[in-house]
Amino acid sequence: MRERDVPQEGNRTLAGHRKAVYAIAEDGKLRLVPSRGWEVEEIVTRQAVEDLEKRAMEARARVLSGESSPLEYHMYRARMDVELLSQTTGLWRWRVRRHLKPKAFARLPPALKRRYAEALGISVEALGKAD
Amino acid sequence: MPEAFVHAHASHCESGVMSSLLRHHGLPISEAMAFGLASALSFAYLPFVRINGLPLVSYRMPPRAVIKGLERSLGLAMRFETFRSPSAGMERLDALLDSGNLVGLQTSVFWLPYFPPDLRFHFNAHNVLAYGRERDEYLISDPVGETTVRCARADLERARFAKGALAPKGLLYFLTKAPAAPDWAHLGRRALARTARIMLAPLPFVGVLGMRMLARRIERLPLADGGESARLYVGNIVRMQEEIGTGGGGFRFLYASFLQELAAKTGYAALEGLASRLVEIGDRWREFALASARMIRGRDALSPAVLAARLRALAADERLFFQNLHSAQRAWAR
Numbered sequence: 376m377r378e379r380d381v382p383q384e385g386n387r388t389l390a391g392h393r394k395a396v397y398a399i400a401e402d403g404k405l406r407l408v409p410s411r412g413w414e415v416e417e418i419v420t421r422q423a424v425e426d427l428e429k430r431a432m433e434a435r436a437r438v439l440s441g442e443s444s445p446l447e448y449h450m451y452r453a454r455m456d457v458e459l460l461s462q463t464t465g466l467w468r469w470r471v472r473r474h475l476k477p478k479a480f481a482r483l484p485p486a487l488k489r490r491y492a493e494a495l496g497i498s499v500e501a502l503g504k505a506d
Numbered sequence: 507m508p509e510a511f512v513h514a515h516a517s518h519c520e521s522g523v524m525s526s527l528l529r530h531h532g533l534p535i536s537e538a539m540a541f542g543l544a545s546a547l548s549f550a551y552l553p554f555v556r557i558n559g560l561p562l563v564s565y566r567m568p569p570r571a572v573i574k575g576l577e578r579s580l581g582l583a584m585r586f587e588t589f590r591s592p593s594a595g596m597e598r599l600d601a602l603l604d605s606g607n608l609v610g611l612q613t614s615v616f617w618l619p620y621f622p623p624d625l626r627f628h629f630n631a632h633n634v635l636a637y638g639r640e641r642d643e644y645l646i647s648d649p650v651g652e653t654t655v656r657c658a659r660a661d662l663e664r665a666r667f668a669k670g671a672l673a674p675k676g677l678l679y680f681l682t683k684a685p686a687a688p689d690w691a692h693l694g695r696r697a698l699a700r701t702a703r704i705m706l707a708p709l710p711f712v713g714v715l716g717m718r719m720l721a722r723r724i725e726r727l728p729l730a731d732g733g734e735s736a737r738l739y740v741g742n743i744v745r746m747q748e749e750i751g752t753g754g755g756g757f758r759f760l761y762a763s764f765l766q767e768l769a770a771k772t773g774y775a776a777l778e779g780l781a782s783r784l785v786e787i788g789d790r791w792r793e794f795a796l797a798s799a800r801m802i803r804g805r806d807a808l809s810p811a812v813l814a815a816r817l818r819a820l821a822a823d824e825r826l827f828f829q830n831l832h833s834a835q836r837a838w839a840r
Binding site: 387393395406409418423 | 673
């Protein structure tokens with residue numbers, strides 16, 4: 376890649392930051408060039424983010440129809456899955472999966488709710504609602 | 507506070523941190539040199555490690571390979587500390603900063619508030635430098651950022667003690683003695699041999715064979731769901747190659763820069779030609795990324811076979827390249 380070919384496409388995924396790439400300058404030497412982004416990067420990053428957002432929205436619909444607990448929604452909103460939430464809270468995976476059901480979630484003792492809220496970086500009140 | 511710490515922009519966090527850390531202690535070494543001397547270039551396709559349901563594809567050696575590799579090859583006097591309790595970890599960091607140390611930290615990108623929201627995934631092995639503190643804020647030099655930033659104590663604590671795969675456990679590290687000037691030619695020769703060996707290793711998941719295996723997997727991607735899962739699969743590969751701080755072309759440009767610099771430092775001209783060849787290969791990787799992105803967005807019809815063929819061609823190019831690198835290295839040793 377030549378220095379003049381370094382994309383400067385203003386990716387919104389970079390939120391105004393510039394990232395460093397290496398390119399060949401006029402003198403034939405490679406050097407670090409700040410880039411405002413390449414559309415290719417934006418496409419794949421947005422794809423990953425949108426996939427997570429879609430999972431959160433689907434979970435939210437399930438919460439509203441009473442099939443899932445708000446925990447499932449907050450888990451995806453924090454860009455986690457059962458595996459990661461289990462590691463972050465130190466709970467077994469099958470317990471986390473059980474708490475994704477509204478019935479088991481409703482019976483959660485306050486200490487466990489705090490543990491989930493802590494792991495997800497939200498308050499206990501927010502954990503009880505899907506909004 | 508350490509006297510006049512100078513922040514430097516880098517493409518990759520780990521090589522950037524090590525470059526800044528060593529430069530601050532009197533050993534000028536570029537990011538590319540740090541990356542290359544640690545033999546950090548690689549390729550790995552690990553189908554049994556899944557992140558959000560997608561396999562791990564990596565264009566470099568695992569996290570901490572740069573730090574550990576440089577510690578070994580440059581014979582650095584470094585200290586690494588992890589902590590069971592977050593408060594102990596923060597107190598130790600405060601003490602080190604107050605006595606004027608420049609401290610490397612392993613953090614989780616997700617909990618760093620200054621990071622662009624779209625790039626905040628649960629990646630636990632992001633390296634930054636702390637060079638001071640003011641009241642409840644830490645002065646942070648994040649190599650992938652253009653300038654230094656500030657990070658509140660609570661946020662930094664969260665990021666340092668995130669859990670999950672590659673959990674940092676509050677890892678901090680610093681130099682205890684100024685590094686000695688190295689013998690660049692000697693270290694370079696060893697580093698080249700290591701990288702060539704890894705890229706040509708007779709192991710199915712790494713190096714050139716890993717690329718071929720990934721090509722086979724791409725070919726067999728199911729299209730029954732209209733290609734949605736196949737698009738996510740391909741998108742993940744491109745994200746690892748271009749978006750995750752690689753300097754473009756999956757670290758190939760960065761490594762080419764290392765070869766160029768090593769040639770200039772040691773006078774071994776054969777490396778110049780290899781650097782130019784690797785830049786061309788990096789351009790092919792960028793074309794692979796572009797072709798993939800166009801298919802993801804539906805501008806071109808999704809065709810796993812076309813992408814697999816591109817990847818196979820890249821595997822062939824890299825096989826030849828690393829064979830040439832290996833012979834250049836052998837010729838140099840004599």
